[in-house]
Amino acid sequence: MRVSWPSVGLTALLALNMNAAVQAEPDVWVSEVRLGKHANHTRFVLSLSKKIEFEVFTLADPYRIVVDFPEVGWRIDPAAAQNAAGVVKGFRYGLYRPGRSRMVIDLEAPAVIANKFLLPRGKLNEYRLVLDLVPTERTKYLATAGWPKGVELAPAVAPEGVSDFELGADDPKLTNGKRIVVIDPGHGGVDPGATGVSGMYEKDLVLALGKSLRNALEATGKFTVVMTRDHDIFMSLKARVAVARRSKAAMFISLHADSAPGSSVKGASVYTLSEQASDREADALAHAENQSDIIAGVDLTKEPDIVSSILIDLAQRETKNNSVKFAKLLVPELQKVGTLTQKSHRFAGFRVLKAPDVPSVLIEVGYLTNAADESAMRANWWRRGMAQAIARAVDQYFKQSRQEQKTDAAAGRAGP
Ligand SMILES: [Zn+2]
Incomplete structure (x- = not known):
């Protein structure tokens, strides 16, 4: 089978790379991550330089919590990502696709998000994103785990209409x-x-x-x-x-x-x-x-x-x-x-x-x-x-x- 390739492929890729080159510094950054183990919950706190929209959902196998935000800068100590406390084993963070940042929190065991809120902090116009995690059973965890509607996949680089095969x-x-x-x-x-x-x-x-x-x-x-x-x-x-x-x-x-x-x-x-x-x-x-x-x-x-x-x-x-x-x-x-x-x-x-x-x-x-x-x-x-x-x-x-x-x-x- 001989098929001709649309010439759009490389052009689209080059355009993608060009966009990357002119990327501006994000104007919101995460300055600190803190973890605390309490009697019946684990508290996960992110300090943010500004108020931002965020979305949180849980996934199974392995158990993990995903926090999505608009693109943010990270000014936290990378070593902090290895910290463990309560049900949290550690976390990862970074750009997920252009304009969208993601944090993935790895869990030791299934846990529900009992509280999630954004809190103004001090007089500096800073905010704290707080997640309270309470251990739960696997069946209960699975009942709510999964991708929320509208969450996009990683950017597709393929031009429309080109078959993979x-x-x-x-x-x-x-x-x-x-x-x-x-x-x-x-x-x-x-x-x-x-x-x-x-x-x-x-x-x-x-x-x-x-x-x-x-x-x-x-x-x-x-x-x-x-x-x-x-x-x-x-x-x-x-x-x-x-x-x-x-x-x-x-x-x-x-x-x-x-x-x-x-x-x-x-x-x-x-x-x-x-x-x-x-x-x-x-x-x-x-x-x-x-x-x-x-x-x-x-x-x-x-x-x-x-x-x-x-x-x-x-x-x-x-x-x-x-x-x-x-x-x-x-x-x-x-x-x-x-x-x-x-x-x-x-x-x-x-x-x-x-x-x-x-x-x-x-x-x-x-x-x-x-x-x-x-x-x-x-x-x-x-x-x-x-x-x-x-x-x-x-x-x-x-x-x-x-x-x-x-x-x-x-x-x-x-x-x-
Ligand atoms: Zn590798």
């Missing part, structure tokens, strides 16, 4: 003589990802690396780079895959940094898609990374599963082979910058790698839970070195595939 554009991989590479810095906004030993967030580390990689690739003059996100905002996994497909990417690179219970585990690994994970750790890691949408409170009931068809299977087979070829070129390049884990190339079912027609890899660049890895990853030299290494592998990959095409043509075999 149209395949086989006429050489979709070259635009103005340049190939499009999509860089996907993992997590973002309300989903911080892993937290490093010194408090650094995975979402910030991989965004900085993604920008360095963009510079390194564009400096070659051979690639146009599209970022799934270029600032601190949440993006659903499906939206990331959609960026790869709509921009007609020739390569999709997702950047992450791992965490492990043992602080001695260190090094980088490259992952490609497989329903059959290569080992237990790879499977656990894919499971953890696939939780991103749940962590941010995305309504997954509205996220349809990928429809399987023979066409997609065929495209996927070739795509998987190409992803593996790229991973094999990446490993020796990454080795030049730092250590690799023992099994440096592994397979698992990462949802973000599921574009059926775009070769995709996920790189875990190091362990935030390892002090040596974390301190290296904070350094400019490491970021530049890592970006150069990935860029060299991308370049080699396309040289190699051009070579293969020539060989095929010389042997009289049909081209791709």
Whole structure:
């Protein structure tokens, strides 16, 4: 099946990035979060610089409370997010979509919101948002948990009317003589990802690396780079895959940094898609990374599963082979910058790698839970070195595939 792609995809993406660049500082900020355990309730208090509208709802599995507001700035100590008291295990916060901020409070056990109110505070025109949480039974919790009407999903990047499953554009991989590479810095906004030993967030580390990689690739003059996100905002996994497909990417690179219970585990690994994970750790890691949408409170009931068809299977087979070829070129390049884990190339079912027609890899660049890895990853030299290494592998990959095409043509075999 040959279908032509509407040209709106990339234009829409570029417009999205432009909007991000002119974003103004929000004029309301959260200055403090306090948690208090009382005899029969847990009190959660947010200090706000202004009176704002807010919406609160609860979700199950895992138990969590979602607080949505207009876009706010955060001037709180990130370490406070790890605090636990009463039924509260911790919380996350950040941009959920343009103009909308979200806080997700993780609960130890089901709890009802017995009180929620906004209170003027002192003479400074500040406000306090107060939530009183009282433990309850699971059945009672489930009776009221769920998405309220009108809560929007994360921003869809897809232009209207484009099916997710149209395949086989006429050489979709070259635009103005340049190939499009999509860089996907993992997590973002309300989903911080892993937290490093010194408090650094995975979402910030991989965004900085993604920008360095963009510079390194564009400096070659051979690639146009599209970022799934270029600032601190949440993006659903499906939206990331959609960026790869709509921009007609020739390569999709997702950047992450791992965490492990043992602080001695260190090094980088490259992952490609497989329903059959290569080992237990790879499977656990894919499971953890696939939780991103749940962590941010995305309504997954509205996220349809990928429809399987023979066409997609065929495209996927070739795509998987190409992803593996790229991973094999990446490993020796990454080795030049730092250590690799023992099994440096592994397979698992990462949802973000599921574009059926775009070769995709996920790189875990190091362990935030390892002090040596974390301190290296904070350094400019490491970021530049890592970006150069990935860029060299991308370049080699396309040289190699051009070579293969020539060989095929010389042997009289049909081209791709
Ligand atoms: Zn991650």
